[in-house]
Amino acid sequence: QLQLQESGPGLVKPSETLSLTCTVSGGSIGSSGYYWGWIRQPPGMGLEWIGNIYYGGGTHYNPSLKSRVTTSVDTSKNQFSLKLSSVTASDTAVYYCARGLVAGNTGYYFDYWGQGTLVTVSS
């Protein structure tokens, strides 16, 4: 059974960089056909996609966050990571990592999710 676990600081100061890591167990992050994604959810609000990365390094980002987002994969540790720069209070959210699959040419979905980690931006 595939499992994903987010880790990182729960508190980040405004203007600093939020850094999270997702550790994958029960499967290889280098498996062909799978993408690895980040999604966030501000308290009491809906889901917002942040971005996806393929183990080979290809990335796609939410246009509204693209200028501040960097993702990477470490296949030796079976981990992938998120960095979000210049954070403000509006970046306070539960951050989820998830495994994504492309379906044909017109579909994409996340089949496994981490438990999520709350990151609060505050001084």
Place this chain on the structure above:
Amino acid sequence: SYELTQPPSVSVSPGQTASITCSGDKLGNKYACWYQQKPGQSPVLVIHQDTKRPSGIPERFSGSNSGNTATLTISGTQAMDEADYYCQAWDSSTVVFGGGTKLTVL
């Protein structure tokens, strides 16, 4: 940018059928999927590729997608189905979520 619109809330009586819609421009030309999220929990995929149920998802969950609207249908709704439901699609290599629908079973 592509947008998906869901009703904020839907109510259903136990044992009845609940339908949650998701609207987007020519959504029927894309695959839609649906997630269930209960309070304090991570989202769970309940429908992918419009109509497919992942292993472990009850048969009472079904989906359809045509024209501009995808629909999640829950037949014989149970109290345990009370949750937030999100639709999601893929457009120009970006993932788009609907705003979510709170399903109340009363």
